[in-house]
Amino acid sequence: MQKITWSHSSLKDFEGCARRYHEVKVLKKYPFQETEQTRYGKDLHKAAEDYVKDGTPLPKQFEFVKPTIDALLAKPGRKLPEHEMGLTIDLLPCGFKDENVWVRGIADLLIVDDDGLTAWIVDYKTGNNRYPDTDQLKLMSLMTFAHFPHIREIKSALLFVVKDTIVKQRMTFEETEKAWWEYRQRVSKLSSAFEHNVWNPTQTPLCGWCQVKGCEFNPKH
Numbered sequence: 001m002q003k004i005t006w007s008h009s010s011l012k013d014f015e016g017c018a019r020r021y022h023e024v025k026v027l028k029k030y031p032f033q034e035t036e037q038t039r040y041g042k043d044l045h046k047a048a049e050d051y052v053k054d055g056t057p058l059p060k061q062f063e064f065v066k067p068t069i070d071a072l073l074a075k076p077g078r079k080l081p082e083h084e085m086g087l088t089i090d091l092l093p094c095g096f097k098d099e100n101v102w103v104r105g106i107a108d109l110l111i112v113d114d115d116g117l118t119a120w121i122v123d124y125k126t127g128n129n130r131y132p133d134t135d136q137l138k139l140m141s142l143m144t145f146a147h148f149p150h151i152r153e154i155k156s157a158l159l160f161v162v163k164d165t166i167v168k169q170r171m172t173f174e175e176t177e178k179a180w181w182e183y184r185q186r187v188s189k190l191s192s193a194f195e196h197n198v199w200n201p202t203q204t205p206l207c208g209w210c211q212v213k214g215c216e217f218n219p220k221h
């Protein structure tokens, strides 16, 4: 079987359109272009990380998130900002960049309450809250259960910092087996695409915004 490495975003990209995934992520024909929005998101994540890590004051433009982060910091437990996790294909914890890493994820803020056997995962979102994608919280919860095996329950949240809204989710350890099998089914399609080198296009109304200009379904073709 072809060795693959995946993450929430790469799996979503593949499921959105296998051809685009192949051209952008595998062949790397279209390097990432920073925009004002992506830079803003990156700067906010860094500011929040530094604030949680050592109390570095938030830059003026991000001071509005201080009350929200302070409320999270008041929760019991170890605070682990931008916490990187990796798992092998056997779901054993490994380093983010290890040779045998199968799935990777980064929790923007992980709070591990060792005494309460619970954890909190928070993902900061600077974009629109119209279609919240909680799948990412599910994967981060699964990875956290694997890295912190004493944890029994995880609460997680997408924090739309600009919109000031929150989307919450909860997972217990008992739910992990079923959830992993669902992921294994999804990831097997990605493995199969690599194995057979077949990357089918998926035409959608969003094709007009796709980087793959050479695709026959791109209106800019």
Ligand code: SF4
Pocket: 017, 018, 019, 020, 201, 202, 203, 204, 206, 207, 208, 210, 211, 212, 215, 216, 217, 218
């Ligand atoms: S234009 Fe549409 S079908 Fe073609 S690669 Fe892009 S997303 Fe896929």
